[in-house]
Amino acid sequence: MRRFFHQVSVLWSSVFLSCGGLTLWxxxxxxxxxxxxIGTAASYSMIGVAIVVSLLWxxxxxxxxGIRLHLPFRATA
Numbered sequence: 180m181r182r183f184f185h186q187v188s189v190l191w192s193s194v195f196l197s198c199g200g201l202t203l204w205x206x207x208x209x210x211x212x213x214x215x216x217i218g219t220a221a222s223y224s225m226i227g228v229a230i231v232v233s234l235l236w237x238x239x240x241x242x243x244x245g246i247r248l249h250l251p252f253r254a255t256a
Contacts, residue, residue: 183240187233194229198222 201221205214241248 180240180244183237187236190229190233190236194225198225 198221202214202218205218209217238248
């Protein structure tokens with residue numbers, strides 16, 4: 180598990196470094212309107228993908244340790 184948390188920390192630092200770099204580049208090279216539209220969408224998209232990757236990666240890491248994750252809320256019909 181220690182390895183997972185180290186690797187997921189690297190993932191998140193990369194995501195935020197990329198978002199920061201994208202922000203600086205877009206502010207320097209595009210109009211404010213374009214930045215607000217494209218920059219916000221790109222940042223939210225990168226963060227959303229990182230959330231999904233982190234959750235799947237965590238579940239996989241738990242499985243390697245022999246731990247099954249049961250979610251308490253399930254839809255019943």
